[in-house]
Amino acid sequence: MQVPAPFEYERATSVDQAIGLMERLGSTARLIAGGHSLLPMMKLRLANFDYLIDINDLHAELGYIEPGPDEVRIGALTRHRELLESAGLAAAFPIFADAERVIADPVVRNRGTLGGSLCQADPSEDLSAVCTTLDASCVIRGPGGAERVVSMEEFHVGPYETTVGDAEILIEIRLPVRPGGGSAYEKVERRAGDWAVVSAGAAVWLDGGAIVDARVGLAAVGPNTTGIPEISAALRGREPTESLFEQAGAIAARSCDPVTDQRGSADYKRHLAAELTKRALRRAVERARS
Amino acid sequence: MQVTMTVNDVEVTREIEGRLLLVHFLRDVLALTGTHWGCDTSNCGTCVVLLDGEPVKSCTVLAAMAGGHAVRTVEGLAKGAELDPIQQGFMQCHGLQCGFCTPGMMMTARALLNTNPDPTEAEIREAISGQICRCTGYATIVRSVRWAAVHEAAAAARVTETTESAEAGEIADAGQPAGSVA
Numbered sequence: 001m002q003v004p005a006p007f008e009y010e011r012a013t014s015v016d017q018a019i020g021l022m023e024r025l026g027s028t029a030r031l032i033a034g035g036h037s038l039l040p041m042m043k044l045r046l047a048n049f050d051y052l053i054d055i056n057d058l059h060a061e062l063g064y065i066e067p068g069p070d071e072v073r074i075g076a077l078t079r080h081r082e083l084l085e086s087a088g089l090a091a092a093f094p095i096f097a098d099a100e101r102v103i104a105d106p107v108v109r110n111r112g113t114l115g116g117s118l119c120q121a122d123p124s125e126d127l128s129a130v131c132t133t134l135d136a137s138c139v140i141r142g143p144g145g146a147e148r149v150v151s152m153e154e155f156h157v158g159p160y161e162t163t164v165g166d167a168e169i170l171i172e173i174r175l176p177v178r179p180g181g182g183s184a185y186e187k188v189e190r191r192a193g194d195w196a197v198v199s200a201g202a203a204v205w206l207d208g209g210a211i212v213d214a215r216v217g218l219a220a221v222g223p224n225t226t227g228i229p230e231i232s233a234a235l236r237g238r239e240p241t242e243s244l245f246e247q248a249g250a251i252a253a254r255s256c257d258p259v260t261d262q263r264g265s266a267d268y269k270r271h272l273a274a275e276l277t278k279r280a281l282r283r284a285v286e287r288a289r290s
Numbered sequence: 291m292q293v294t295m296t297v298n299d300v301e302v303t304r305e306i307e308g309r310l311l312l313v314h315f316l317r318d319v320l321a322l323t324g325t326h327w328g329c330d331t332s333n334c335g336t337c338v339v340l341l342d343g344e345p346v347k348s349c350t351v352l353a354a355m356a357g358g359h360a361v362r363t364v365e366g367l368a369k370g371a372e373l374d375p376i377q378q379g380f381m382q383c384h385g386l387q388c389g390f391c392t393p394g395m396m397m398t399a400r401a402l403l404n405t406n407p408d409p410t411e412a413e414i415r416e417a418i419s420g421q422i423c424r425c426t427g428y429a430t431i432v433r434s435v436r437w438a439a440v441h442e443a444a445a446a447a448r449v450t451e452t453t454e455s456a457e458a459g460e461i462a463d464a465g466q467p468a469g470s471v472a
Contacts, residue, residue, distance in 0.1 A: 001314070001330070002330045002331075003309055003310075003311060003314070004309045005309070006307065006308070006309055007308050007309055008291075008308055009291060009308030009352065009354045011354075011357075032352075032355075035350060035351065035352065035355070036332055036347075036350050039311075039350050039351075039352070040331055040332065040350065043330065043331075052308065052352075054352075054354070054355055056355060104332075104420065105335070105419050105420025105421075106345075106416065106417055106419065106420055107335060107338055107345045107346060107347055107398065107420040107421070108332055108347065108350075108420055110344045110345060110346055111346055111347075111350070111351070192419060193419070193420065
C-alpha cells in the first residue's frame with residue numbers, strides 16, 4: 001500500500017486566503033489541485049510536505065475559459081476535461097484538443113488541471129508544450145493581491161521547478177490571439193495515455209498565403225519544454241511548403257537536447273523531433289488555411 | 291481531522307488522517323470493499339468511483355478532498371434488489387471473468403450512460419480507456435455497456451409510452467365515466 005507521509009490538510013476558501021495560508025506556512029506547504037501528479041510523487045516520497053492546501057473549492061473562481069478577440073484567458077483550475085470539451089478553445093487553438101486527447105485517460109482528465117500541469121513542470125508534460133507553442137503568459141498572484149505576468153520561458157526554471165514563489169499561486173494563463181492562425185499537436189508515446197517519448201506543437205499565422213509567424217514547442221527532449229526561436233526565424237515570410245517543413249524539422253532535431261533512456265535513444269528522439277515538427281507544422285498550416 | 295461526505299446517499303462522518311486516500315477510506319473505514327484497489331498509480335482504474343457523478347480514480351484522491359461531496363460506489367449501483375441495467379448487462383454479456391476490474395468498469399459505464407445514453411462502441415472504448423482488464427480483452431465489456439444502453443433506453447421508452455397513453459386516455463375520456471380506462 002502506497003500512501004503519502006503524514007501531513008496536515010487545509011482547505012482553501014478563496015485565492016487570497018490560500019495565499020495567506022502559504023505565506024504563514026512557507027515552503028512546508030504545497031497547493032493540491034487535481035492531485036494526479038502530486039499524490040503519486042508523495043506516495044513515492046519524491047515529494048514531502050507538512051501541509052497540503054486543497055484549492056478544489058476555488059473552481060468557481062479559477063475554473064474558466066474566456067475566449068476574447070485579443071487573447072483567450074484560462075483559469076488555472078480548469079480541468080483537462082473542460083479544456084477538451086470547450087468549443088471556444090478548440091476554435092481558437094485546435095492544438096489544445098489534439099493534446100488533451102492524448103493526456104492520460106478520461107478518468108484522470110476529470111481531475112487534472114491546467115495550472116497543476118504547468119506547475120508540475122515535468123519536461124514531458126503536454127500542456128506545457130502547448131503553452132510554450134502558443135507563447136502563453138502566466139499570471140501569478142502573491143500576497144496583498146500583487147500580480148505578475150511571466151512568459152513560459154520565465155515560468156519554468158528547471159525540471160519540476162517554476163518561478164512561482166512559496167506564497168504565490170498561478171491563477172491564469174493568457175494566450176494571445178492573432179488572425180490567420182492554425183495550430184496542431186503531435187505526440188509519440190509507448191502506450192495510450194503515457195508521457196510523451198517526444199511531442200511537438202506547432203502554431204502558424206498566415207497572411208496572403210505566406211507565413212507571418214510560426215512557433216514550435218517540443219516536450220521530453222530537454223530539461224523543460226522548449227520553444228525554438230530559430231524555427232520561427234526560418235519560417236517567417238516564407239510560403240509553407242514541404243521542403244520548408246523539412247528544414248524546420250532539421251532545426252528542431254539539432255536544437256533539442258534529448259537523453260537516452262528506457263523510452264528510446266537520443267538519436268531516435270531527435271528523429272521524432274524532426275518528424276513530429278514536420279507533421280505538426282503541416283497540420284497547423286492546413287488548419288490556418290481552412 | 292474530521293471528514294463528512296455522502297456515500298451512496300448516506301451521510302458519513304469519520305475522524306481520519308489527512309493522508310488517507312479515498313480508496314482506503316471506502317474499503318478500510320467504511321468496509322465498502324466492492325471498490326477494488328489495484329495499481330496504486332492511477333493506471334489500472336480498478337478503484338474508480340463516482341465523485342459528484344464523475345468517475346475518479348480513488349487511489350489518487352484524498353478522502354479529505356471528498357469531504358462535503360457525494361461518492362457513489364458499486365454498492366450504490368443497484369436499487370434495493372433491482373440491479374442497475376449496467377449490472378444486468380455485465381451478467382447478460384459476460385462482461386467479467388475474474389471480476390477484479392468489474393466495479394470500476396461498471397461505475398465508469400454508469401457515468402457514461404448518464405451523460406450519453408446511446409454511446410457508440412468507440413465512445414465506450416474511449417470512456418473505459420483508463421481502465422485495465424486482463425481477462426476479457428474488453429470485447430464483452432463493451433458489449434455489456436451497449437446492452438445496458440439499449441435496455442435502459444427501451445425501459446425509458448416504455449415509461450414514456452405508458453405516461454403518454456395515460457395522458458391521451460385522459461383527454462379521450464373527457465366526459466366519459468371515470469374508470470373506463472384500464
